Amino acid sequence: MAKSSSSKSKSGDTAVSIKDIARAAGVSHSTVSRALRDSPLISPQTRARIRALAEEMGYTPDAIAQSLQAGRTFTVGVVVTSIADPFFADVVDGVESVARPAGLSVFLNASLNDPDQELLVIETFHRRRVDGIILAASRIGTEHVERLAKIRVPIVQVSNQAESDRDFLHSVAVDDRAGARLAVEHLIALGHRHIGYIGVTNRPRSNRRRLLGYQEALRAAGIEPREKWVRTAQLHGVAPEGDVQAGQMLLPTLWEAGITAVFCYNDMVAIGALLACRERAIPVPEACSVVGFDNIALTRYVFPPLTTVHQPKRTMGQIGMKMLLELVEGREVSPKHRVLPPELIVRGSTAPPGR
Amino acid sequence: MAKSSSSKSKSGDTAVSIKDIARAAGVSHSTVSRALRDSPLISPQTRARIRALAEEMGYTPDAIAQSLQAGRTFTVGVVVTSIADPFFADVVDGVESVARPAGLSVFLNASLNDPDQELLVIETFHRRRVDGIILAASRIGTEHVERLAKIRVPIVQVSNQAESDRDFLHSVAVDDRAGARLAVEHLIALGHRHIGYIGVTNRPRSNRRRLLGYQEALRAAGIEPREKWVRTAQLHGVAPEGDVQAGQMLLPTLWEAGITAVFCYNDMVAIGALLACRERAIPVPEACSVVGFDNIALTRYVFPPLTTVHQPKRTMGQIGMKMLLELVEGREVSPKHRVLPPELIVRGSTAPPGR
DNA sequence: GAGCGTACTGCACACGTGTGCAACCATTAT
DNA sequence: ATAATGGTTGCACACGTGTGCAGTACGCTC
Incomplete structure (x- = not known):
């Protein structure tokens, strides 16, 4: 036989x-x-x-022949800035966990945080006649969004970084402002009055919102934000490498400006801040509290374990993919924009001020 | 217009x-x-x-129609155990960095470290008529490899975990034994004579080879390996979660067996060992040195920074993809099995014994 | 002006699968 | 015995692209 x-x-x-x-x-x-x-x-x-x-x-x-005849390919395209970024690894994991049981295969490509490259990848997806596209941390701004409109394919954005609320775009993201407020309110509740913020430029939208939340929380507590408490790193490449350096390089100036606590754009920046404190023998959290954002796995293993704001990364990938599934089936999805609540995770890097 | x-x-x-x-x-x-x-x-x-x-x-x-007529799809399939595992994130990043410029799109799927699921994913890739397949940490053993042979598609394995050197399979991996020897020789050179090993069962091949290298290094230094110095965690799920717990749970028994240093299957296990030491107030590296394997990004950010054995993860992905490119073009590739040299990275978690 | 060659274009088929419609066969009812 | 019915099957086309071969038109040469 x-x-x-x-x-x-x-x-x-x-x-x-x-x-x-x-x-x-x-x-x-x-x-x-x-x-x-x-x-x-x-x-x-x-x-x-x-x-x-x-x-x-x-x-x-032969799925190719079936696709040609059916007019559907049962594939989706996913664009991330970097596959090696732990944030997107979790998001993609969530996407895949929904797509695979639904019979959809996923194309994965990196945009390297470059809008032109991102458009190129999307063009490839279009050529391959994917049934839908997920854009993570998309940089596609208002100027290029028209090119997306011509592609008659459902698109869901996850944590998009450009402001272009066009009607055909759907999205899922965490509430950055609320998350930032949670973090800063936590520090204020501990007794801090001099609180810094370390931001980045290459994820403009979430950075601006987190900065906004930071300022709101300060004002709500009767603390007037000061310019010298805020430092922003000029970054252009992909995330994981530069972020740590940003935190490491910018913490000292904030420290000299008299802060007793710092809220960082994300966990990698916070790790950099932690390293800077260790270099300068600034005890964390006794002399300086540090808060991150994202709650990547790493935060549980550094010392001290990092207090941070949790983003449901895998869930965001799953929700995004479920929305896309609905859209692919031709159903309406509402709301078009899902904003998920963040959650404060208190660990060992925050404590009352001791200066 | x-x-x-x-x-x-x-x-x-x-x-x-x-x-x-x-x-x-x-x-x-x-x-x-x-x-x-x-x-x-x-x-x-x-x-x-x-x-x-x-x-x-x-x-x-329409790439679908072109594929049908050309008999080629210009796609490759990649199977990993888990997308969220930082090791495979780097490998996939390397794969993608070669595939994209070459005009190939990559399908990504997770096997969840389950051989049946892995075969299912491969079956899907076959249906989609991918031009080639990359299997990372494949569990496909000799019993199932015949089913792979029927698919007339080039296959490259990266860090495969099953022993089945069939002629149609190509592979790229790091030299596990040499890497383990590097790690243990480093500890011996520091003066350690009581050295433990913490292993895992769900990556049988590399675990066995690293254990072998550990034993070889001990014997070469005139130290007879003792059974109580070796502990292996029974794991079945995907990697990142269980590994840390394994290290955390198994270190104490080794400590009580009198070790002054421990070599761990990988960095996540080593992190677990680090956490266990902190819980028990065992100073690292003064009382106990810890060495990991893989050199994932995390190792630079824990405290103390982890001494480990570097695997060129991204490069492995790139080499694997380049091999696959050659095979897809119909060219012979030699050698069929690339074994890359590991590299010892000395950081802060190792020091002379101080007990 | 006939023959020839060159430059260009269209016909028809191929790739593998799915499906509307017609045709076939067998069984049953009249 | 013939017609009607219902159950199966095949023909022919569609999906979008690529290509061998035949065919057309034109210009050149003898």
Whole structure:
């Protein structure tokens, strides 16, 4: 049996098609197609016979041909800035965990945080006729969004970084302002009055919102924000490398400006701040409290464990993919923009001021 | 101009095809096809006219139809155990960095470290007629490898975990034994004589090889390995979560067995060991040295920074993808199995014994 | 002006799958 | 015995692209 099947499959270099099965069974390829798709038009006997034959000949349906005829490919494209970024690794993991059981395969590509590259990748997805696209941390601004509109494909953005609320775009993101407020209110509750913020420029939207939340929390507590408490790193590349350096380089100036606590754009920046404190022998959290954002796995393993604002990264990927599934099926999705609540995670890097 | 093009593209819900262009230009679709592919058969004037028309109508070639006719899809499939695992994130990043410029799109799927799931994903890739497959940390053993052989697709394994050196399989991996020896020799050179090993069961091949290198290094220094110095965690799920717990739970028994240093299967296990030491107030590295494996980004940010064995993860992904490119083009690749040298990275978690 | 060559274009088929419609066969009812 | 009915099956086309081959038109040469 194994011998006969192997000798049969060896007959051609290309895979067996329904035509091959049809020839072997002495029927037309239409009959084979219907038999394999459980059409009621086919008699049970021939169906069984053909299915057995297909099994024996090692038939695997050609998804390319099926896509061409059906007008759907059952694929989605995902664009991230960097695959190695732990934030997006979690998001993609969530996306994949929903897409795979739904029968959709996912194309993954990196944009390297470059809008031109991002458009190029999207163009490739369009050529491949993906059924939908997920853009993570998209930099596509108002100037290029028209090109997206021409592609008649559902698009869901996750943590998008450009301000262009066009009607055909859907999105899921965490409430950055609320998250920042949580972090800063926590520090204020501990007794801090001199609180800094370390930001970045290459994720403009979330950075601005977190800065806004930071300022709101200060004002709500009767503290007037000071310019010298805020430092922003000019970054252009992809995330993980530069972020740590940013925190490491910018903390000292804030420290000299008299802060007793610092809220950082994200966890990697906070790690950099932690390293800077260690270099300068500033005890954390005794002399300086540090708060991050994102709650990546790393935060549990550094010392002291990092107090941070949790983003449900995997869940965001799952929700985004579920929204996309709905859109692909032609259903309306509402609300078009999902904003998830952040959550404060208190660990060891924050304490009352001790200066 | 923008108006005319939008009105034209609005005419149908489906994308414009070369037939639409042909109709608009008053030629046959063959002429359009040739014009767009720069065939010398087409006169420069008609070529220019057709290209302009295609541009104006917003034509994007249908990769599905091209794949069907060409018999190639210009796609590759990548299977990893978990996308969220930082090790594979780096590998996939390397794969993608080679595939994208080469015009190949990559399908990414998770196997969750389950051989059945892995075969299922491979089956999907086969249905989609990918040109090649990359298997990371594959668990496909000798029993299932025959099913792979029937798929006439080039396969490259990265850090494969099953022993089945079949002729059609290519691979790239780091030299686990040499890496383990580097780590243990480093500890011995520091003066340690009581050295433990914490292993895992769900990555059997590399675990066995690292254990072997550990034992070899001990014997080469005249130290007889003791059974109580070796502990192995029974794990089944995906990596990042369990590994830390494994290190955390197994270090104490080794400590009580009198070790002054421990070599861990990988960095996450080592992090767990670090956490256990902190819980028990065992100073690292003064009382207990800790060495990891992989050199993931995390190791630079924990305290103390982790001494570890570097694996060129991104490079491994790139080399694997380059091998696959060669195979896809029909060229022979030699050697079939690339074994890369590891590198010892000395940081702050190792020091002379102080007990 | 006939013959020839060159430059260009269209016809028809291929790739693998799915499906509307017609045709066939067998069984049953009249 | 003939017609009607219902159950199966095949023909032919579609999806979008690429290409071998035949065919057309034109210009050149003898």
